[in-house]
Amino acid sequence: MILKVAVPVPLRHSFDYLPPENTSPEDLQVGARVLVPFGRRQVVGFLVGWDEDGSDIPRARLKTALAVLDRPALLSPDDWEVLLWASRYYHHPLGETVASAFPVLLRQGRPASRDLPQHLCLTEEGRRAEAGKRAARQTLLLDWMRQQESGIPLAELNALDWDWRAPARALIQRGWASIVEVAPTGESPERTSEPALHLNAEQASAFDAVAAALGSYAAFLLEGVTGSGKTEVYLQLVSAVLERGGQAMLLLPEIGLTPQLLERFRRRFAVPIAVFHSGLNEPERLRAWLSVQSGESPILIGARSAVFTPMARPGLIILDEEHDTSFKQQEGFRFSARDVAVMRARRLGIPILLGSATPSLESLNNAHAGRYRHLRLLRRAGEAQPPVFRLVDIRAQKLKEGLSRPLIDAIEDTLARDEQVLLFINRRGFAPTVICHACGWVAGCRRCDARLVLHAGDEKLCCHHCGHEQPRPRACPACGASDLRPLGLGTERLERALAQQFPGVPALRIDRDSTRRKGSLEDMLEDIHQRRANILIGTQMLAKGHHFPHVTLVAILDVDAGLYSSDFRAGERTAQMILQVAGRAGRAERPGSVILQTRHPQHPLLLRLIRQGYPGFAEAALSERQAAALPPFSHQALFRAEATGEPAARSLLERLRAIAAETGSDVTLLGPAPAPLPRKAGRHRCQLLLQHDARAPLHRLLGHLLDRIDTLPETKQARWSLDVDPLDLY
Numbered sequence: 001m002i003l004k005v006a007v008p009v010p011l012r013h014s015f016d017y018l019p020p021e022n023t024s025p026e027d028l029q030v031g032a033r034v035l036v037p038f039g040r041r042q043v044v045g046f047l048v049g050w051d052e053d054g055s056d057i058p059r060a061r062l063k064t065a066l067a068v069l070d071r072p073a074l075l076s077p078d079d080w081e082v083l084l085w086a087s088r089y090y091h092h093p094l095g096e097t098v099a100s101a102f103p104v105l106l107r108q109g110r111p112a113s114r115d116l117p118q119h120l121c122l123t124e125e126g127r128r129a130e131a132g133k134r135a136a137r138q139t140l141l142l143d144w145m146r147q148q149e150s151g152i153p154l155a156e157l158n159a160l161d162w163d164w165r166a167p168a169r170a171l172i173q174r175g176w177a178s179i180v181e182v183a184p185t186g187e188s189p190e191r192t193s194e195p196a197l198h199l200n201a202e203q204a205s206a207f208d209a210v211a212a213a214l215g216s217y218a219a220f221l222l223e224g225v226t227g228s229g230k231t232e233v234y235l236q237l238v239s240a241v242l243e244r245g246g247q248a249m250l251l252l253p254e255i256g257l258t259p260q261l262l263e264r265f266r267r268r269f270a271v272p273i274a275v276f277h278s279g280l281n282e283p284e285r286l287r288a289w290l291s292v293q294s295g296e297s298p299i300l301i302g303a304r305s306a307v308f309t310p311m312a313r314p315g316l317i318i319l320d321e322e323h324d325t326s327f328k329q330q331e332g333f334r335f336s337a338r339d340v341a342v343m344r345a346r347r348l349g350i351p352i353l354l355g356s357a358t359p360s361l362e363s364l365n366n367a368h369a370g371r372y373r374h375l376r377l378l379r380r381a382g383e384a385q386p387p388v389f390r391l392v393d394i395r396a397q398k399l400k401e402g403l404s405r406p407l408i409d410a411i412e413d414t415l416a417r418d419e420q421v422l423l424f425i426n427r428r429g430f431a432p433t434v435i436c437h438a439c440g441w442v443a444g445c446r447r448c449d450a451r452l453v454l455h456a457g458d459e460k461l462c463c464h465h466c467g468h469e470q471p472r473p474r475a476c477p478a479c480g481a482s483d484l485r486p487l488g489l490g491t492e493r494l495e496r497a498l499a500q501q502f503p504g505v506p507a508l509r510i511d512r513d514s515t516r517r518k519g520s521l522e523d524m525l526e527d528i529h530q531r532r533a534n535i536l537i538g539t540q541m542l543a544k545g546h547h548f549p550h551v552t553l554v555a556i557l558d559v560d561a562g563l564y565s566s567d568f569r570a571g572e573r574t575a576q577m578i579l580q581v582a583g584r585a586g587r588a589e590r591p592g593s594v595i596l597q598t599r600h601p602q603h604p605l606l607l608r609l610i611r612q613g614y615p616g617f618a619e620a621a622l623s624e625r626q627a628a629a630l631p632p633f634s635h636q637a638l639f640r641a642e643a644t645g646e647p648a649a650r651s652l653l654e655r656l657r658a659i660a661a662e663t664g665s666d667v668t669l670l671g672p673a674p675a676p677l678p679r680k681a682g683r684h685r686c687q688l689l690l691q692h693d694a695r696a697p698l699h700r701l702l703g704h705l706l707d708r709i710d711t712l713p714e715t716k717q718a719r720w721s722l723d724v725d726p727l728d729l730y
């Protein structure tokens with residue numbers, strides 16, 4: 001018998017091994033981890049299958065697998081099928097694809113056990129016993145255990161400055177105490193769960209539609225304006241799934257995994273909730289994964305990579321903010337967690353609910369085509385009113401550090417009413433770059449085709465693409481003049497300008513730099529809720545997922561950046577961004593207003609968005625895409641190549657183009673062309689875009705190109721990657 005093993009290396013085939021001694025076919029299950037010798041290393045691979053008739057390789061040259069690590073496998077046959085599909089669809093090596101479903105410790109071969117914390121606990125007998133006269137330390141342990149419902153964690157005992165083991169052993173030998181493993185439920189036993197809200201009519205009909213579909217596959221798109229009560233619908237659906245004994249998976253953008261959201265779930269459900277966020281260490285990640293895989297945690301909340309987590313009793317997948325581009329992994333295994341989640345739900349035979357205030361055009365198109373059922377929440381829940389939009393034409397205005405007079409007046413009025421203001425600018429740092437006022441020299445990165453960003457707090461110039469940093473020069477490197485000025489506006493500069501304009505008004509800047517320290521974002525959010533800050537300045541970090549009941553004025557300082565971009569998705573992104581930011585305003589009883597500063601007040605996208613809302617915008621945007629045969633009315637794949645010289649990157653892609661031409665395929669090829677950022681960290685980047693109305697011919701061609709690519713001499717000089725359904729064309 002020969003084992004076929006997928007090894008996590010960038011090779012597209014599996015490897016043959018002889019089974020470990022004494023392996024019978026009953027021990028084998030597809031998807032099980034297998035420890036195998038690979039070159040000079042030992043690696044953890046995954047069992048793809050086995051063959052009675054042997055291998056193309058002579059038996060004498062076959063190596064023997066060292067061990068089958070899982071019996072049974074940790075993945076169900078359906079989970080395995082989803083991974084096979086993902087490997088085929090994204091043309092990504094199977095071993096690496098499967099590995100991405102496992103936490104790092106399991107990929108390294110750790111046993112699938114949770115290493116639960118151990119506690120020293122009283123036994124029933126110990127509870128009843130008369131302690132009588134015992135050694136002092138035994139008495140101390142007995143008293144301590146009587147006070148602690150779930151015993152004393154060994155970690156606490158180990159921290160004592162005396163040896164607890166001898167007295168504990170005496171108690172254990174008498175049968176009064178024992179060491180037990182305690183599952184970390186995080187729940188205190190007396191906790192009650194908070195009751196559900198009474199759903200309004202729109203919420204109730206969305207809930208009913210999904211609840212009626214539990215037990216089989218169905219896909220739903222829940223389009224609900226911000227504050228319309230989507231999360232409440234999720235909560236009640238999760239509750240319905242739990243009542244049926246199932247498990248629910250809630251996927252969110254990492255940025256949306258806010259303490260507020262988690263707290264809402266913890267208050268509602270007195271059950272263990274497995275939360276996957278980037279702050280977990282590896283043992284915690286393993287424990288969370290196993291608690292879902294084993295069925296102990298009925299609820300999983302996580303970001304993109306949690307989509308592959310096996311569930312013992314799958315019941316429902318919910319993916320919130322489904323339009324968010326962070327669901328697409330942008331490196332390595334470039335999968336879309338949204339699309340994988342839909343495939344997974346189909347395979348598992350459970351419903352999937354995609355939610356957003358601003359659904360992606362892809363999902364709206366799926367809804368129009370009848371593949372998803374379209375559910376709508378048009379009104380805000382509770383008392384909150386929709387915000388009022390106002391375009392401020394800044395062409396003829398003298399701006400004070402990016403602030404127009406009407407905006408300054410509106411801020412003053414809002415502060416006078418003792419309400420909060422949120423100013424949005426999607427550029428961190430002090431200014432996007434510095435310019436020489438004498439000769440026009442602009443600070444650029446030596447290794448990238450990009451400007452260096454001024455960070456004034458530390459007087460540094462930084463490249464946001466390669467991480468290069470240097471002190472801000474005192475004189476112009478080109479002409480020697482000393483008149484170097486910041487050019488443009490970033491969050492830091494805006495913060496300083498506001499401090500001058502509104503002295504004494506506490507302001508808070510929230511961006512990646514100001515929240516680098518762990519816990520600082522939570523502290524700042526708390527300051528906002530306690531109204532210790534009245535002006536909030538933020539990047540998109542502030543635009544998503546947070547509720548700010550006292551914010552009644554929201555302003556976007558520069559909406560124009562997204563209006564004239566070469567990326568065909570820029571309009572969609574801009575519309576989504578505007579509505580997400582606007583959604584922060586006036587969520588409580590006071591209505592909110594939104595000011596958009598623009599130099600293009602007649603721009604059709606802006607006007608349509610303001611007059612007709614997102615649905616009107618989306619309808620127009622979809623017909624434009626259809627007319628131009630762009631996604632979702634066609635399908636794309638992007639080959640990227642990079643090398644130390646531009647010709648090497650280009651010639652690999654030219655070769656691929658030539659091979660494609662030989663096949664006679666009718667897939668459209670665009671390029672090779674320089675990437676939007678043609679040079680990054682000293683490497684030249686080119687790309688080749690493939691496009692077709694139908695998926696099948698595109699994927700046939702991709703398969704053909706990938707069969708050939710590793711044999712091409714050009715790959716020695718250039719690194720390449722393939723992105724199926726690319727979201728960012730660079």
Ligand code: ADP
Nearest residue numbers: 197198199200226227228229230231232381382
């Ligand atoms: P979304 O997820 O669509 O932004 P949420 O579920 O967070 O909306 O709801 C917005 C606000 O409205 C929350 O404060 C929530 O408690 C409240 N809310 C939601 N549903 C109801 C309801 N049926 N009755 C009263 N208040 C509700």
Ligand code: ZN
Nearest residue numbers: 436439476479
């Ligand atoms: Zn100069």
Ligand code: ZN
Nearest residue numbers: 445448463466
């Ligand atoms: Zn750089």
